[in-house]
Amino acid sequence: MTLSTSHNTAESAPFEGQISGVLFDIDETLVDLVAAMKDAMVFASASLLPDFTAAQWEDFSALYMADPHNYYDRYVAGEFTFAQQRGLRARLVFERLDVAFDATAEERWISDFELAQPKSIRAFADAAPLLDVLDAAGIPYGAVSNNVHDYQRAKLDTAGLSRIGVLVGIDTVGVAKPDPAIFHEGCRQLGTVPAETVYVGDNYLVDGVGSVAAGLQGVWLNRVGDVPASDVEGVPAVATLAGLAALLGL
Template sequence: MEQRLERIQHAQKRVHGTLLDYESAMAWNKAYERTLPVHFAPFDDVTRVLDALEAADIGYGAVSNNVEEYQRIKLDKSGLKRVEALVGTDTVGCPKPDPRIFHEGARQLGTGPARTMYVGDNLLVDAEGAEAAGLTGVWLNRPEAHGTPGPKDREFSGITVATLDELLPLLGLG
């Protein structure tokens, strides 16, 4: 919440030249918390791919730069309660791209890093971070989404996909 309040204060100051008082900032945050879950929804390909992974008895989970409790709320509200393995920044005390957070995800899945694929929409933090941690990093570069691709002047040497459906052939699932 503190980061969110800092962001809104930064935006407020930049646009209006003033900061919000404490009560206004807290009211804004309450409205944000009420409104945000309305917009949680997975991309269309998520359910298809999770169904295929479950049918093939391949474990999956999520590693997030949010705290675990908040990420759990987001997953549950978006209809993804089925994602059981979840690692947040508070789980191991560090954010991505620190290798420890990826290793904890692999541990929760019961796999070693070398046998674990990590898919994310941020080139630097997700794909390259996973690779540096010894996982197979996959950059999900959705044309219609606004992830954080990173520097435009470099290429990713690993796997890049535009949809999660493209993962299935890589895993021998169709």
């Protein structure tokens, strides 16, 4: 189905032309990865930090997720393996805590983390209802992610989102967002043209601005009320995926 924005109200639909499909980011858009990672960090680190309080675990996870040396982005760029970026980010936290963390401890931490994280993978509560709405409207959808295909495929399946059949990872076309090629591959697999495809993700610059630059209709999913680092016209924001349905007039 092709959705004409003429069916929408002026307030809820900033898009021009028609919307023929929707592509999603995965982590922190469809899947609550932060919560799963927090659980995995506690499991992997508990033996090294047996007396940590809940507040201290929050600080631990905040520093890990902040990734001040951009180890994850450098993994995406090919500088490290996925496991290496995990270990480097953990090593930084333990160094800040002045806790011994040798190569053996790091290897075990990575293994324990990867064992625990899938057990806590959950979709956000608004993900499945939006897919139901898109299914009912006959609008195809898929995902474009800055991680490898198979890892993200397993994540979607674990989160109960196996109906998302189109999935493009960084290993699919050899580039990462915001390179236009990865967005365009998502459109190709979805069978839509970029100008008629919505892309929604939680990263304002990479997902919102990047998809608009690639010719898609970008939407920023701003669940936590962040202020964007720059102001670019044509990137509407929604606080929930239900808000995306409203933007589409569904």
